[in-house]
Amino acid sequence: MNTFVLEILTPERSFFSDNVLSVIFSAPDGRMSVQAGHERMIVELVPGECQIHTENRWRSCFVSEGFIQIEPAVTVIFTQAAEWPEEIDIRRAQRAKERAEERLRQRKSDEEYRRSKVDLARAMARLGLTKRKTRL
Numbered sequence: 001m002n003t004f005v006l007e008i009l010t011p012e013r014s015f016f017s018d019n020v021l022s023v024i025f026s027a028p029d030g031r032m033s034v035q036a037g038h039e040r041m042i043v044e045l046v047p048g049e050c051q052i053h054t055e056n057r058w059r060s061c062f063v064s065e066g067f068i069q070i071e072p073a074v075t076v077i078f079t080q081a082a083e084w085p086e087e088i089d090i091r092r093a094q095r096a097k098e099r100a101e102e103r104l105r106q107r108k109s110d111e112e113y114r115r116s117k118v119d120l121a122r123a124m125a126r127l128g129l130t131k132r133k134t135r136l
Contacts, residue, residue: 002036097123
């Protein structure tokens with residue numbers, strides 16, 4: 001099986017670095033998959049679940065907004081935040097969701113609206129990942 005190096009980097013830490021078979025993430029146009037030998041490109045990353053296929057298993061994590069640099073043998077995800085399901089503080093994510101929803105209702109400015117939409121997407125992705133993982 002062909003593998004490639006996947007690195008997930010945040011401003012605070014190197015979240016993940018290993019050989020993988022594929023990675024699936026959320027882009028503005030929907031879900032996207034990368035496998036070994038993928039053509040070079042840079043893709044915008046939107047908050048959501050990132051699925052990592054190693055030789056032994058699939059793992060899921062939350063990634064925030066950022067971008068992905070794809071090369072045939074190495075893919076690097078640059079994201080503002082990345083968390084494994086067990087690292088997500090569910091109460092904090094629920095409060096963030098509620099705050100973002102309230103800011104969206106107030107709609108003070110276009111910039112505030114855009115920021116609130118991103119905050120809401122982040123919170124919903126975190127909550128969705130934790131809810132699904134606790135049901136498995």
